[in-house]
Amino acid sequence: MSNILVYALHHEGAINKNSLGAISTASKLAGELGGEAHVVLVGEDISDDVAGSVGTYGAAKALRVNAPAGVAQPVVDALAKVAGDGDYAYAIFGGGLLGFEAGAGLAARLGGGIAVEITDVRVDGGQLVAERPVLGDSQISEIKFDGFGVVVARLNAFEPVQSGSAVAVEDVSVDLSDASGKVTVVTRGEQRGADVNIEDAQVLITGGRGLGKPENFSLAEDLAGAFGGSAGVAATRAAVDAGWFPYAGQIGQTGKTVAPKLYVGLGVSGAIQHKVGMQSSDAIVAINKDANAPIFEFADLGVVGDLHAITPALTEAIKAKKG
Numbered sequence: 001m002s003n004i005l006v007y008a009l010h011h012e013g014a015i016n017k018n019s020l021g022a023i024s025t026a027s028k029l030a031g032e033l034g035g036e037a038h039v040v041l042v043g044e045d046i047s048d049d050v051a052g053s054v055g056t057y058g059a060a061k062a063l064r065v066n067a068p069a070g071v072a073q074p075v076v077d078a079l080a081k082v083a084g085d086g087d088y089a090y091a092i093f094g095g096g097l098l099g100f101e102a103g104a105g106l107a108a109r110l111g112g113g114i115a116v117e118i119t120d121v122r123v124d125g126g127q128l129v130a131e132r133p134v135l136g137d138s139q140i141s142e143i144k145f146d147g148f149g150v151v152v153a154r155l156n157a158f159e160p161v162q163s164g165s166a167v168a169v170e171d172v173s174v175d176l177s178d179a180s181g182k183v184t185v186v187t188r189g190e191q192r193g194a195d196v197n198i199e200d201a202q203v204l205i206t207g208g209r210g211l212g213k214p215e216n217f218s219l220a221e222d223l224a225g226a227f228g229g230s231a232g233v234a235a236t237r238a239a240v241d242a243g244w245f246p247y248a249g250q251i252g253q254t255g256k257t258v259a260p261k262l263y264v265g266l267g268v269s270g271a272i273q274h275k276v277g278m279q280s281s282d283a284i285v286a287i288n289k290d291a292n293a294p295i296f297e298f299a300d301l302g303v304v305g306d307l308h309a310i311t312p313a314l315t316e317a318i319k320a321k322k323g
């Protein structure tokens with residue numbers, strides 16, 4: 001039997017969407033391996049409702065560890081303890097910086113292997129095979145583990161799928177290592193003070209340097225507003241570096257990876273470092289005045305023209321269509 005451990009990140013009573021995706025994926029894979037997905041939650045005030053809710057995404061067990069949240073070392077201690085007490089072959093993390101840190105620590109602690117930025121995992125010959133895009137996402141490498149395997153997903157790679165019902169919560173007592181007390185979370189908040197969540201948006205309007213000035217992000221906001229609730233606004237690094245938009249909303253190699261149903265680029269050239277963060281979008285629309293802009297090479301629909309004229313007209317058209 002091969003059970004799979006999952007680390008679930010939570011904040012203010014909600015489990016992180018990427019963690020929910022990891023739970024759903026782990027539960028499906030564990031089923032194929034003849035095992036179960038067991039979820040570890042680390043924190044000081046996790047309610048029964050929050051912890052037990054992991055069962056609704058397929059987990060067979062919710063294991064709650066009373067330890068500081070938000071830093072890697074207590075997570076490593078917690079997962080290593082649970083892994084040592086049970087029959088586990090793999091651990092899956094939903095992505096993000098804490099997942100990288102804790103995943104690497106866990107692999108080192110258990111003498112296992114780690115694969116990061118994973119976009120898919122399957123069972124083959126009774127073991128997990130993880131897929132990792134390489135060379136600017138132009139190729140896929142396949143990774144198998146010799147011993148305990150830690151899989152850290154790329155953000156938004158694993159979709160949360162509801163299945164099952166809430167489970168009883170088991171409290172696990174963990175002796176924290178000395179290193180666990182060496183780092184304390186002082187405060188939490190978005191970098192540069194912005195509250196921008198681009199990963200959950202179904203429609204993302206992305207502003208690039210072609211917007212010309214920060215005030216013109218209102219064009220992107222108006223268009224997102226016309227689409228409605230699930231739409232958001234994001235930016236290229238050029239726009240972020242210019243101080244036009246918060247870093248939390250940056251798509252790309254040094255920003256976030258997104259996969260909305262619809263991506264609309266306003267004055268975005270489509271540099272490779274931007275492309276790697278948005279190329280998994282279901283549909284890509286680009287408005288750019290330069291017919292040779294690289295974004296037209298991978299856009300599903302390209303509009304060559306001045307965004308200042310086209311975007312307000314598009315916003316009105318969407319509003320009219322939506323009534």
Ligand SMILES: Cc1cc2nc3c(=O)[nH]c(=O)nc-3n(C[C@H](O)[C@H](O)[C@H](O)COP(=O)(O)OP(=O)(O)OC[C@H]3O[C@@H](n4cnc5c(N)ncnc54)[C@H](O)[C@@H]3O)c2cc1C
Nearest residue numbers: 208209210236237238252253254255267269274288289307
């Ligand atoms: C190590 C490294 C990491 C990086 N990481 C990232 C990253 O995470 N994310 C990221 O986005 N970039 C990243 N970059 C930067 C990247 O290489 C590009 O410089 C950046 O993506 C360009 O942003 P842009 O498309 O907004 O600007 P530009 O490349 O300047 O493009 C602006 C576009 O707007 C068009 N335009 C201008 N005026 C109009 C108009 N009136 N109407 C319509 N179109 C118009 C132009 O034709 C042009 O194509 C990184 C670079 C490096 C070296």
